[in-house]
Every structure is written in structure tokens, then in C-alpha cells.
Amino acid sequence: MEGLVIKNAGNIFLVKTPAGNLHECMVKGNFRIKGLRTTNPVAIGDRVLIEKTSDNQTYFITEVLERSNCIVRKPTNLSKQLHILAANVDLALLMVSITQPQTHTIFIDRFLATAEAYRIPCCLLFNKTDLYDSEDYEYLDALIRLYESIPYPCLKLSIFKGEGLEEVSQLIRGKISLLAGNSGVGKSSLVNRLNPAIRAKVGLISDYHNKGKHTTSYSEMFEIEDNTYIIDTPGIKGFNTVDMHVTEVGHFFPEIFRTSASCYYSNCTHRHEPGCAVLKAIEEHRISQSRYQSYLSILEDSGEGKYRE
Ligand SMILES: Nc1nc2c(ncn2[C@@H]2O[C@H](COP(=O)(O)OP(=O)(O)O)[C@@H](O)[C@H]2O)c(=O)[nH]1
Ligand SMILES: [Mg+2]
Ligand SMILES: [Zn+2]
Structure with a gap:
């Protein structure tokens, strides 16, 4: 029988079948996915085959079906094993705000670059427009013009006024979406508004509370409607988990990548090289300064060993 893993706590996986039944499943001790050294063999978003043992009521996951992608977190211990945060993500939603809290473009761009590396389509949600003054609105429109030109929808x-909620519902229908963004931008509020039955915890107190718990061993997808899921996992907030080679970083900035075809050197890093088409485009305001600064900041990390040199 086939199913979708929607929740995981320790070694118990909650699997939903196409008929809508929920089964708590275990994973056999020797279960391994070929070629991947991970702390968990199965993750939320995985499509799996399950079987019931003949003697009792226990279900086992017998196979993980091929993944379209899997989001991993780098190991924090010495085991060198990756932890799979989620699999088969169709869409990444990055929620940002101009104010309370302000999201910095560097955070936005790093997220977008990582989503590009995973080849996951990304959409920006500018929340809390009810709080914006005219200056905030001007900045908002400038950012939207910039990101739509790349193009990111x-x-x-x-959420307070109900603006944009219908658009979000349509966008996520039938998909598994990852919802990310700084703490306090309104992610849990969005999940609650899309499906009031969910009651995700809103506000700073619950964030503080979550930190005290072992959130790493627990993850869940919220079912918004049939076949529509949102992953709002604190562990995915930063999402900066992809190793990027210095000459590769530009591939994950679509406008830099397009322009780099005209650079004199094919391995141009767009910093000081003669005949660099990207530097020329920045001078001519065809590529934005803020995007370029974010690009440079990722390059700098490669020197600190965070990214592969
Ligand atoms: N003014 C305003 N506040 C909002 C909006 N959406 C969420 N909030 C508030 O922002 C705070 C953080 O929301 P929460 O959903 O917990 O953010 P999360 O940390 O991203 O999950 C809460 O006090 C919400 O009530 C909005 O559209 N407008
Ligand atoms: Mg939250
Ligand atoms: Zn160049």
C-alpha cells in the first residue's frame, strides 16, 4: 500500500493513504537508502510503501519511493551524517516583511539561491502590509519590481486584513510547500488562517517554548486541504545547507547566470576579472547592487569553510 509521510516523531512515522486513512508506521532496523548517509531514512514528504505484519497490527515502511528532492541539514555532531528535513517539496514560500520584523535582502537572496540549488520554485510573500507607511510601501514596490524581474513571483x-490569502490558497493547491522566513513574520498565523482547524502556535512565547524542546526529532506537515500541505519547521528557517563551489554560486542567481554567458572568462567569479559582463551590467543598473552584495556574501563564506572552495 502506498502512502505519504506527514508526521515524524522519533522512529514513528504517520503515513496517510490515498483513501485518507492514517497509519502509525515503524521502520525496520536495517532499513537504508542506497548512497545516502543520513540520521533518518525517511522524512516528511516521502512517498512510501507500507505493509502490515501478518501476526499483529504493526505497520512497517518497506520502501521509500523515488524523491524529486530532499532538503537536508548538515550534521552538527561528529557522525558526518545528514539529517533529512523534508522530501518532495514542490514550492518554497519565503515570507518576509518590510517592518516588525524587517527582512534583509541578504536573507532573502540566500534563501532564493538555496532554493535554486535544490531546483525548487520560490515565491515571496510580503506580509503585514497593514503596518506599512508610505515609505515602507515605496520600498515594498521597489523590492517587488526587483524580484519579479528575475523572475520570482x-x-x-x-493576514490581519485578509489580503492575498485567496492567491496563496490557489498557489499551494495540490502541492507540498515549504514555508520559511524570520521568526515573527507571520508563518504560523498564515497556516492558521488557511485552515483554522490547525491552530499552530502564534507569537514569541511559542517560539521561545519551542526552543526548549527537542524540535529536531519532531517534524510535521500541516494539511491545509486534500493533497495540500505546508511545512513550517523551525529547523528550515535558515535553509543554508547547500555546499556551493565559488564558481557555482552565480548559477543560483538567475540574472547573474544569464549575464555570465557574456563574461570573457568562462570561470569568471564576477569580482575583478577583465571583460566581466556582470560587473558591466551592475554599472548599467541592469543587475541590482543588493543582489550582487548578497552574491558576494555567499562567496565570502566559501573562504570560511562554510562553502566548498
Ligand atoms: N500587523 C500584523 N501582524 C501580523 C500579521 N500576521 C501576523 N502578525 C503578528 O505577528 C506576530 C508573529 O506571528 P507568527 O505567526 O507567530 O509568526 P512566525 O514566527 O513567523 O510563525 C504575531 O503577533 C501575529 O499576530 C499581519 O498581517 N499584520
Ligand atoms: Mg511560528
Ligand atoms: Zn563575470
């Missing part, structure tokens, strides 16, 4: 949202 952008939506204006106010």
Missing part, C-alpha cells in the same frame, strides 16, 4: 499579504 511576489504576493502582498496582510
Whole structure:
């Protein structure tokens, strides 16, 4: 029988079948996915085959079906094993705000570059528009013009006023979406508004509370409607988990990548090389300064051993 893993706590996986039944499943001790050294063999978003043992009521996951992608977190211990945060993500939603809290473009761009590396389509949700003054609105429109030109779809949202919610519903229908963003931008509020039955915890107190718990061993997808899931996992907030080679970083900035075809050197890093088409495009305001600064900041990390040199 086939199913979708929607929740995981320790070594118990909650699997939903196409008929809508939920089964708590275990994983056999020797279960391994070929070629991947991970702390967990199965993750939320995985499509799996399950079987019931003949003698009792226990279900086992017998196979993980091929993944379209899997989001991993780098190891924090010495075991050198990756931890799979989620699999088969169709869409990444990055929720940002101009104010309370302000999301910095460097955070946005790092997220977008990582989503590109995973080849996951990404959409920006600008929340809390009800709080913006005219200056905030000007900045908002400038950002939307910038990101739509790359192009990344952008939506204006106010969960308080109900603005943009219908658009979000349509966008996520039938998909597994990852919802990310700084703490306090309104992710849990969005999940609650899309499906009031969910009651995700809203506000700083619950964030503080979550930190005290072992959130690493627990993950869950929220079912918004049939076949529509949102992953709002604190562990995915930063999402900066992909190793990038210095000459590769530019591949994950679509406008830099397109322009780099005209650079004199094929391995141009767009910093000081003669005949660099990217530097020329920045001078001519065809590539934005803020995007370029974010690009440079990722390059700098490669020197600190965070990214492969
Ligand atoms: N003014 C305003 N506040 C919002 C909006 N959406 C969420 N908030 C508030 O922002 C705070 C953080 O929301 P929460 O959903 O917990 O953010 P999360 O940390 O991203 O999950 C809460 O006090 C919410 O009530 C909005 O559209 N407008
Ligand atoms: Mg939250
Ligand atoms: Zn160049």
C-alpha cells in the first residue's frame, strides 16, 4: 500500500493513504537508502510503501519511493551524517516583511539561491502590509519590481486584513510547500488562517517554548486541504545547507547566470576579472547592487569553510 509521510516523531512515522486513512508506521532496523548517509531514512514528504505484519497490527515502511528532492541539514555532531528535513517539496514560500520584523535582502537572496540549488520554485510573500507607511510601501514596490524581474513571483499579504490569502490558497493547491522566513513574520498565523482547524502556535512565547524542546526529532506537515500541505519547521528557517563551489554560486542567481554567458572568462567569479559582463551590467543598473552584495556574501563564506572552495 502506498502512502505519504506527514508526521515524524522519533522512529514513528504517520503515513496517510490515498483513501485518507492514517497509519502509525515503524521502520525496520536495517532499513537504508542506497548512497545516502543520513540520521533518518525517511522524512516528511516521502512517498512510501507500507505493509502490515501478518501476526499483529504493526505497520512497517518497506520502501521509500523515488524523491524529486530532499532538503537536508548538515550534521552538527561528529557522525558526518545528514539529517533529512523534508522530501518532495514542490514550492518554497519565503515570507518576509518590510517592518516588525524587517527582512534583509541578504536573507532573502540566500534563501532564493538555496532554493535554486535544490531546483525548487520560490515565491515571496510580503506580509503585514497593514503596518506599512508610505515609505515602507515605496520600498515594498521597489523590492517587488526587483524580484519579479528575475523572475520570482511576489504576493502582498496582510493576514490581519485578509489580503492575498485567496492567491496563496490557489498557489499551494495540490502541492507540498515549504514555508520559511524570520521568526515573527507571520508563518504560523498564515497556516492558521488557511485552515483554522490547525491552530499552530502564534507569537514569541511559542517560539521561545519551542526552543526548549527537542524540535529536531519532531517534524510535521500541516494539511491545509486534500493533497495540500505546508511545512513550517523551525529547523528550515535558515535553509543554508547547500555546499556551493565559488564558481557555482552565480548559477543560483538567475540574472547573474544569464549575464555570465557574456563574461570573457568562462570561470569568471564576477569580482575583478577583465571583460566581466556582470560587473558591466551592475554599472548599467541592469543587475541590482543588493543582489550582487548578497552574491558576494555567499562567496565570502566559501573562504570560511562554510562553502566548498
Ligand atoms: N500587523 C500584523 N501582524 C501580523 C500579521 N500576521 C501576523 N502578525 C503578528 O505577528 C506576530 C508573529 O506571528 P507568527 O505567526 O507567530 O509568526 P512566525 O514566527 O513567523 O510563525 C504575531 O503577533 C501575529 O499576530 C499581519 O498581517 N499584520
Ligand atoms: Mg511560528
Ligand atoms: Zn563575470
